């Protein structure tokens with residue numbers, strides 16, 4: 001089963017992941033991430049830091065996804081493991097469709113087409129949603145901000161994410177990231193646990 005966590009920067013995704021590691025330890029999930037589950041992630045980080053060019057950046061993110069699928073996600077799913085990925089394809093569809101605006105004609109369609117035929121759609125995606133002001137406040141405490149972490153960008157990115165959630169209500173669960181940390185982690189952990197239990201029951205039938 002493949003579960004992904006998505007949301008703009010500053011939603012508290014890292015804190016949630018730390019709590020999930022503890023709460024779901026008995027399920028022995030494979031925790032992974034994009035970018036950076038493989039060495040391709042280093043090229044992505046470099047391209048982001050140098051702001052080299054939006055198409056280079058987008059295609060490197062896709063390359064990172066391909067390497068992630070080949071070396072981490074597919075093998076784990078083949079072994080029937082629970083995979084929890086911190087960011088995944090929806091990050092590309094949300095962020096790069098904004099960074100490629102005005103660069104290519106239909107960024108979202110182009111990005112989705114690049115994934116067609118080989119990528120794996122997650123079984124469930126938890127989208128952490130937050131007022132952009134709160135996200136920026138949380139990010140202000142962090143040093144070394146990336147060029148994505150600007151109000152205009154984050155507002156658009158979050159709008160895209162929310163549109164994806166409306167389009168695919170069966171896959172997305174929108175979570176209020178302003179919820180108290182422990183309550184939020186408890187909610188997500190319980191939802192994942194239920195899905196895993198349900199999945200096992202279906203398999204036995």
Ligand code: TMP
Pocket residue numbers: 009034035061087088089091092093095096146148149
């Ligand atoms: P991180 O902060 O979760 O490590 O992600 C790094 C940044 O990269 C974050 O601002 C989101 C962005 N990102 C994209 O723009 N496209 C992608 O496909 C992914 C996976 C991340």
